[in-house]
Structure formats: structure tokens, C-alpha cells
Amino acid sequence: MSFLFRLPDIGEGLEEAEIVEWLVAPGDVVSRDQALVEVLTDKASSELPSPVAGTVIRLGAAEGDRLTVGEVLIELDDGSEPAEPTDAPDWSTADVVPAPKPTDVVEPGGGVPGRVKAAPSTRKLARDLDVDLNALTGSGPGGRIAAEDVRAASAPAGTAADSADHARPAGDLGRMSPGRHPLRGVRGVVARNMARSWSEVPHIHSMDEIDASMLVDFRRRLRGMDRPGASSVTPLTIAAAAAARALRLFPMVNACIEGSPGESIIVHGSVNLGIAVSTDSGLVVPVVRDADLLDLFDLAGAIADLASRGRDGTLTAADLAGGTFTITNYGSLGGRWATPLIVPGQAAILGLGAIADRPLVVDGEVVARPTLPIVLGADHRLIDGDLSSAFRRAITEDLLEPLRLLVGG
Amino acid sequence: MVVGEIASSVDLLVIGGGPGGYAAALHGARLGRQVTLVERNSLGGVCLNVGCIPSKALIEVADAVAFPGRVAGWGVSATTSLDMAAVREHLTGIVADLTGGVERLLDRAGVTVLHGEARFSRPNRVAVEHGATVEHLEFRHVVVATGSRPIGLPDLPLDGGRVVGSADLLFADVLPDELVLVGGGYVGVELGCAFAKLGSRVTIVEAEDRVLPGFDDRIGRSVTRGLRRLGVGLCCGHKALGIEDDGLRVTGPGGEAVLPADTVAVVVGRRPNSDTVGIAVTGASVDEHGLVMVDPQRRATDTVFAIGDLTAGPALAHKATAEAEVAVDAACDRPNAFDPTCVPMVVFGDPQVMTVGLSEAEVRATGLDAYAHRFPFSASGRAHTLGDTEGFVTVVADGVGTVLGIQAVGSHVAELAGEAALAVETAATVEDVAGTIHAHPTLGEAIAEAAQGLAGRPLHSD
Numbered sequence: 001m002s003f004l005f006r007l008p009d010i011g012e013g014l015e016e017a018e019i020v021e022w023l024v025a026p027g028d029v030v031s032r033d034q035a036l037v038e039v040l041t042d043k044a045s046s047e048l049p050s051p052v053a054g055t056v057i058r059l060g061a062a063e064g065d066r067l068t069v070g071e072v073l074i075e076l077d078d079g080s081e082p083a084e085p086t087d088a089p090d091w092s093t094a095d096v097v098p099a100p101k102p103t104d105v106v107e108p109g110g111g112v113p114g115r116v117k118a119a120p121s122t123r124k125l126a127r128d129l130d131v132d133l134n135a136l137t138g139s140g141p142g143g144r145i146a147a148e149d150v151r152a153a154s155a156p157a158g159t160a161a162d163s164a165d166h167a168r169p170a171g172d173l174g175r176m177s178p179g180r181h182p183l184r185g186v187r188g189v190v191a192r193n194m195a196r197s198w199s200e201v202p203h204i205h206s207m208d209e210i211d212a213s214m215l216v217d218f219r220r221r222l223r224g225m226d227r228p229g230a231s232s233v234t235p236l237t238i239a240a241a242a243a244a245r246a247l248r249l250f251p252m253v254n255a256c257i258e259g260s261p262g263e264s265i266i267v268h269g270s271v272n273l274g275i276a277v278s279t280d281s282g283l284v285v286p287v288v289r290d291a292d293l294l295d296l297f298d299l300a301g302a303i304a305d306l307a308s309r310g311r312d313g314t315l316t317a318a319d320l321a322g323g324t325f326t327i328t329n330y331g332s333l334g335g336r337w338a339t340p341l342i343v344p345g346q347a348a349i350l351g352l353g354a355i356a357d358r359p360l361v362v363d364g365e366v367v368a369r370p371t372l373p374i375v376l377g378a379d380h381r382l383i384d385g386d387l388s389s390a391f392r393r394a395i396t397e398d399l400l401e402p403l404r405l406l407v408g409g
Numbered sequence: 410m411v412v413g414e415i416a417s418s419v420d421l422l423v424i425g426g427g428p429g430g431y432a433a434a435l436h437g438a439r440l441g442r443q444v445t446l447v448e449r450n451s452l453g454g455v456c457l458n459v460g461c462i463p464s465k466a467l468i469e470v471a472d473a474v475a476f477p478g479r480v481a482g483w484g485v486s487a488t489t490s491l492d493m494a495a496v497r498e499h500l501t502g503i504v505a506d507l508t509g510g511v512e513r514l515l516d517r518a519g520v521t522v523l524h525g526e527a528r529f530s531r532p533n534r535v536a537v538e539h540g541a542t543v544e545h546l547e548f549r550h551v552v553v554a555t556g557s558r559p560i561g562l563p564d565l566p567l568d569g570g571r572v573v574g575s576a577d578l579l580f581a582d583v584l585p586d587e588l589v590l591v592g593g594g595y596v597g598v599e600l601g602c603a604f605a606k607l608g609s610r611v612t613i614v615e616a617e618d619r620v621l622p623g624f625d626d627r628i629g630r631s632v633t634r635g636l637r638r639l640g641v642g643l644c645c646g647h648k649a650l651g652i653e654d655d656g657l658r659v660t661g662p663g664g665e666a667v668l669p670a671d672t673v674a675v676v677v678g679r680r681p682n683s684d685t686v687g688i689a690v691t692g693a694s695v696d697e698h699g700l701v702m703v704d705p706q707r708r709a710t711d712t713v714f715a716i717g718d719l720t721a722g723p724a725l726a727h728k729a730t731a732e733a734e735v736a737v738d739a740a741c742d743r744p745n746a747f748d749p750t751c752v753p754m755v756v757f758g759d760p761q762v763m764t765v766g767l768s769e770a771e772v773r774a775t776g777l778d779a780y781a782h783r784f785p786f787s788a789s790g791r792a793h794t795l796g797d798t799e800g801f802v803t804v805v806a807d808g809v810g811t812v813l814g815i816q817a818v819g820s821h822v823a824e825l826a827g828e829a830a831l832a833v834e835t836a837a838t839v840e841d842v843a844g845t846i847h848a849h850p851t852l853g854e855a856i857a858e859a860a861q862g863l864a865g866r867p868l869h870s871d
Contacts (some may be wrong), residue, residue: 143809144836
């Protein structure tokens with residue numbers, strides 16, 4: 001009988017995916033786990049394996065189309081006997097009235113069949129936000145799905161308004177052939193997110209330039225240690241640790257305004273740092289989860305791993321979802337000041353300029369010192385100037401004297 | 410309402426006034442629907458009228474009768490006497506109070522209650538027969554909550570005298586001398602314990618090799634011990650052949666025998682009332698057991714919802730009540746789904762049984778590792794003060810410490826079902842339960858103790 005393979009929630013928090021390339025065609029015989037299609041979700045591409053062996057009857061979408069989680073991706077004939085009469089599926093309405101089945105319990109998502117590790121209140125939230133719990137792994141003890149996990153899963157990967165056309169601009173930086181190109185792929189996602197950020201969020205940016213002498217020295221000594229991750233420690237690592245600590249001190253910065261126009265303030269329960277990484281196909285922001293619980297070496301290793309996978313193009317959708325705050329190291333491209341835009345679903349972003357020797361007044365004398373320019377962009381709906389300054393100051397103090405990161409307080 | 414061939418319009422129709430139906434009607438009214446409820450007998454359904462409620466009342470009566478025996482070692486001597494007619498009046502009074510309460514709730518909510526027997530005549534229409542009159546109702550949505558009826562045995566037809574169903578037995582005027590219960594499920598166990606305490610000589614005939622065959626082995630053994638202590642005869646692995654002058658003829662591995670009986674009660678299970686209401690007319694699918702096929706919103710067709718004993722799952726009042734809200738929400742386009750992790754079960758035998766979620770064996774059957782700790786009531790201070798240390802609490806968890814099930818046997822353990830279900834339904838971990846301070850001295854401490862045992866730090870057990 002025909003098997004309808006619906007677009008699964010392949011990572012946390014993704015509502016839809018773009019069909020990049022079909023790897024099979026109607027009539028093809030496929031084996032179980034054979035890759036069927038390459039899809040792009042929130043900037044990560046993945047191949048979806050076939051859950052059954054069978055023959056491809058038809059494809060549910062064309063390349064370039066966007067599908068919502070739960071929509072039919074492909075119909076396969078798996079060779080089994082029909083269990084009950086099924087009407088010929090109308091692809092446009094296949095989801096509207098599901099044929100009632102005797103097995104009325106939700107499909108398992110791992111663990112005990114039928115068991116979803118979520119409280120009734122969380123399940124209600126998931127229904128309200130239209131999130132499929134079966135595909136989620138919870139962040140709570142024992143994998144319990146928390147309300148926060150559901151909200152993260154429903155955070156828009158792009159808005160529904162965007163239509164079908166998205167391009168994956170290829171090749172060298174800035175190179176593109178003359179003519180009209182569809183806006184899709186990573187570029188399309190970036191375009192939508194940035195437009196949304198620019199139009200919805202009133203940004204304020206505050207800046208400071210920090211004497212980085214001790215930071216540079218601290219980093220040099222950490223790199224000399226015989227520890228895994230030591231060689232990956234960079235000023236970005238130390239700034240990330242400082243930001244994670246500041247986010248713990250000021251939960252209101254680790255938050256967002258949800259709904260349009262803003263209806264509620266969501267304060268995130270964990271500190272998940274997005275690290276902006278430049279790739280051939282555009283900017284991606286993979287996420288270090290629970291960054292505040294990692295030590296400097298582990299944090300360095302995690303950031304290095306995400307950055308290298310970002311450049312290789314092997315990030316998964318789950319790597320990109322769930323960020324609560326973002327750091328962009330624009331200084332790695334040179335430059336002193338920038339005004340970065342906040343990622344939708346977050347309240348602030350930290351930018352790091354290039355460390356360079358610059359004139360600094362120390363004890364009444366102008367001296368050359370390595371300095372680090374930092375910029376904090378904040379959502380002014382949520383964050384006033386005093387909070388913005390206090391948050392930035394907390395980071396500044398840790399960067400001025402990074403030993404504070406080791407002793408707490 | 411117009412009587413005759415012309416149908417009157419009903420916005421939300423509810424068929425059946427039991428725990429599913431009246432809850433659906435109240436919820437629908439709360440959401441602003443115009444609700445009509447059709448009931449053929451009395452509001453409250455089997456549960457309130459002839460099931461859960463009167464049986465629990467009778468079990469309390471039986472415990473009162475057995476009180477002198479229980480307190481004999483406490484320095485108290487008492488005697489009791491029994492007046493079955495007065496008992497019947499007592500039960501009837503409780504039922505009347507509760508059904509009256511349901512009637513008032515429906516009235517206050519503005520629900521129109523029609524008395525009569527409803528049958529589907531078309532996919533969107535029912536005929537309600539009341540005596541000689543027939544009323545036709547055309548509905549926008551219908552919630553079918555017609556419940557179930559006892560299964561009879563072809564060789565043992567009910568005669569309303571010597572061979573009866575559970576309802577007749579509950580309201581019996583005269584206490585049977587020799588009572589044989591055919592069926593050792595939860596109804597047989599509850600009635601067996603109660604009538605043994607009231608003074609009948611009771612025998613339970615069960616086709617499987619022990620009572621409560623659907624339950625975990627250890628639970629079955631504990632309940633078997635309890636029945637033996639009350640002097641209940643157990644005739645497991647036997648089937649009833651028919652009634653004779655001397656009693657009930659049964660057959661088993663050792664051949665045939667006749668069990669002396671002045672009353673035989675048949676309590677072998679229930680069958681959904683999907684046929685009597687003719688739900689198939691609507692296009693709903695009904696399986697060979699009479700169960701209506703529904704989706705997670707309890708939708709059988711676009712406009713027909715079925716809940717309670719009509720749908721797959723345990724035929725229990727609280728399941729029907731939970732489904733009622735889901736179905737009505739769905740009919741009002743509100744997101745909801747019947748997706749419980751557990752439907753708790755309680756058996757008011759002696760000892761009582763409470764099961765929530767999965768047992769250790771059920772977890773293993775799924776191929777997963779199960780971790781369980783059993784805390785015996787012999788280590789519970791409260792159980793000692795109650796004078797009954799039979800039984801235990803078992804907490805079952807998966808490899809990452811999520812509580813998957815809690816089972817208990819013992820005095821009053823039915824009252825622990827709420828905490829157990831909350832733990833399982835909210836995916837509490839063993840540490841959550843172990844770290845929650847439980848009041849001392851209560852039976853509920855046993856749940857925390859079992860969790861502490863599972864967490865590797867047992868206090869009063871090992």
C-alpha cells in the first residue's frame with residue numbers, strides 16, 4: 001500500500017524546509033534509509049533517508065518549494081497490504097481530515113512507544129503553537145520536554161509570508177552573474193531574518209573600547225596549557241564566557257519579545273550562545289547550548305567545532321536552532337566598529353572588533369596598548385539604556401581582568 | 410421541538426448522560442454551544458447509578474460490618490448487625506444525591522435534557538423514542554457517549570432471580586448465602602471481597618489461572634492472598650457451564666464440579682453500545698468488538714465524535730470524562746487531543762490495587778531497560794497504625810530516571826492514584842519524587858520511599 005512520508009521535524013524548532021534537490025524520481029526503487037531528498041532548513045541542509053523500502057509513486061513538492069513539517073514529502077509503495085481503504089489522496093487537502101484510525105495514541109518519538117515526555121501543560125502549548133512533540137528531544141531531566149523547548153521549536157525559521165523563491169548564491173565573495181536571481185537558500189533565510197529584525201526591533205547600540213592587555217596575556221597562557229581545547233582558545237572564547245556569565249546575571253537580556261506586535265516577554269531558561277560564522281553560502285549562526293555551564297576549554301572546543309562545521313557545510317538543523325543570544329566577531333574581518341542586527345527571537349547581540357594596538361591614556365600618559373572594541377546591540381523595547389550599559393559593563397569587567405571568569409563572583 | 414417527520418435543529422447533541430456525556434454537555438455549554446443531551450435511563454450513567462458509586466458505597470458498608478474483626482486486637486470490642494433493606498436505601502440515597510447534582514449542573518448550564526432512546530436515522534440525524542412518541546433531531550455536531558453493557562454468557566442467561574448481573578447484586582434485598590461470581594476481573598474481586606465481609610460464602614470462577622488476569626503477577630498474588638484471607642473460594646482455570654438445582658456447574662483441568670449457589674452473578678466484561686445507537690449509519694467505522702474508530706480528537710466522522718466505553722482503551726469513567734473535553738474542544742475548533750500518558754486504574758478489593766503507567770514487565774516488553782524499586786507497607790509506619798501491612802508500592806523508571814509507572818497494592822492505596830498519575834503524566838523523574846517531602850505518617854510516603862530506593866538511597870527498605 002502507499003506510504004505517505006511526511007516532512008519530519010528534523011531538528012529542534014523548524015517549521016518548514018525547502019526542497020533543494022530530489023535524489024530519487026517516481027518509479028525508482030528505494031531501500032530503507034536510502035537518501036531521498038536534500039532539504040534546507042534554517043540554513044542547514046540535510047538529506048532525508050527513506051523510512052521504508054519501496055517504489056516512489058510521486059514526489060510531494062518540486063525543487064525550490066517550501067514544505068511545512070507534517071506535509072507530505074513523498075509517496076512510496078511499500079508493498080504491504082492495505083490495512084484500510086484509503087481515498088486517493090488529494091495533495092492539497094490530505095491533512096485536513098485524517099482518516100480516523102483505531103490506534104489513537106500519538107506515534108512514538110523514542111523511548112516507550114506512545115510516550116511523550118511532556119506535562120499536559122506543555123502538550124497544550126505544543127498544540128497551541130502547532131509543534132510536533134514526537135520529534136523533539138527535551139532539555140529537561142530525563143529528556144523531559146519543557147515549555148521553553150516547545151517555544152524554541154516554534155520560533156520561526158523564516159516567516160510564512162515568504163514564497164517559493166530562494167537562491168543559494170554560489171562561489172566567491174561578491175561574485176554573481178548579471179541578471180535576475182531567485183532569492184532563496186541561505187541568502188533567502190538571512191534576508192528574511194534581517195528584514196524582520198530591522199523592521200520590527202528598535203535597536204540601540206552601545207560601544208566601549210577595552211584595554212585588552214590582560215586578555216591577550218590570559219589567552220596566551222591558556223593556550224600554553226596541556227588541555228583539550230586549549231589550542232582553540234581565542235578572544236572570542238573569552239568574550240563568549242563573559243557574555244554567558246553576564247546573561248546569567250541579567251536574565252532579561254537572555255529573553256525576547258514574542259508575538260507581533262509584542263504580546264509577551266519570554267525569558268529563556270538556558271543560555272544558548274549563537275556564534276555568527278561566515279560561510280561560502282552566507283552567514284550562519286550555530287548555537288553552543290548551555291554555554292554558561294561549560295568551562296573555557298570546552299567552550300573553545302565547542303565554538304571551534306561549530307565554526308569548522310559551518311565552513312564545511314556539515315551543520316545540522318539542530319545546531320542552528322534555539323539560540324538565546326548571539327556573538328558576532330566582525331573584527332575577524334578587520335574593522336573597529338559595526339552595528340550588528342539582533343537575531344529574531346533574541347534580545348541582544350554582542351559584536352567584537354579587531355584587537356589592535358591603539359593609543360590609550362594610562363595614568364595621564366598616552367601609551368600604545370592592545371584594545372578590543374565591543375558593541376552591544378539591544379532591543380530597546382525590552383532593554384533600557386541603563387540595563388544595556390550594566391550588561392555591557394559586566395562583560396567589560398571580565399575582559400579587562402579575565403581571571404574573574406575563573407573565580408566567579 | 411417539533412414532533413413528527415420534521416426534524417428540529419440541534420447545535421451540539423450529546424447522546425448519553427454518563428460521566429462522558431454530561432461532562433461533554435457541560436463543556437459544550439461553557440463554550441457557548443446550544444447543547445441537547447439525550448439520556449434513556451437516569452443521568453449519571455452506569456457509573457453513578459449501578460456501578461462505581463453504589464459499589465463503593467456497598468464496600469464501605471462491608472468494611473463497617475467487618476470492623477469488629479479488624480479492631481479485635483486493639484483493645485476494642487464491637488458487634489455489628491446488617492439490615493440489607495436499609496443498606497439498599499442508603500445506596501439509593503447516595504445515587505439520588507449525585508444524579509440530582511448532575512441534573513442541577515446541566516440545568517444551570519442551560520443544557521436541554523431529553524429522555525428517550527436515541528438512534529441514528531441518517532448521518533446527521535437521530536430519532537429519539539420516548540414511549541410512543543418519536544422526535545427527530547438534526548445536529549451540527551454529535552458526541553456519542555452511550556457507554557457499554559455487561560456481556561452475558563450464552564449458557565448462563567440472566568433471569569433476574571438466581572442468575573443476576575452486578576447491578577442487581579448491588580441492590581439485592583437479601584444477602585446471598587452462597588454467592589458465585591463468574592468473572593475474576595476487578596468487578597468480581599470488588600464484589601467478592603464486599604460480600605465475603607457482609608457474610609456471604611463467596612466463590613469466584615475465573616477462566617484464566619488467577620484473578621485480575623490483566624494485572625501484574627505480583628499484584629495478582631497479593632490480591633489472591635487477600636481473597637483467601639476473607640475466605641473467598643477461588644475456582645481459577647474454570648468456566649461456567651450452566652446453572653443447576655444444586656448450584657453452578659463448572660469445568661476445568663480437573664473435570665467438572667458443581668459449586669453450591671443461591672445467587673450467581675455474571676461479571677465477565679462489557680460490550681460497547683455502538684450497535685444500539687446505530688452509529689454505523691453516520692459512516693463511522695466500528696470494529697469487531699463494537700469499538701468506534703476515532704482519531705486523537707475522538708472524531709469518528711467530520712461531525713460525529715465518540716467517547717468513553719465506545720472507544721479503545723479501558724472502559725473507565727475518568728477516561729470518558731477526559732475524552733469529553735477533547736471531543737467538544739475539537740467540535741469547537743479548539744486545539745486538543747486525547748493523548749494521555751496514563752489512565753490510572755483502581756480496584757477496591759481488600760487489599761486495594763492502584764496502577765498507573767507501565768509495570769516493569771511492560772517496559773521490558775517494549776525492549777527498553779526498566780528500573781524498579783518495591784517498598785513494602787510492612788516498612789510503613791502509617792500502615793502499621795492502620796492495622797494492615799499487606800502490599801507494596803513499586804516505582805518504575807527508564808534508564809534516564811523518568812518515572813514510567815507506579816503500582817501499589819494495600820489498604821487505601823486507591824487514594825494514591827492522583828499523585829502517581831501526576832508523576833507519570835508530567836514525566837517527573839525519580840529525583841523529583843524522591844526529593845518531594847511527603848507528610849509523615851501517611852501512606853503516600855511509600856511512593857517517595859520507593860523512589861528513594863530507585864535513586865540508590867533507600868531509607869526504610871533495602
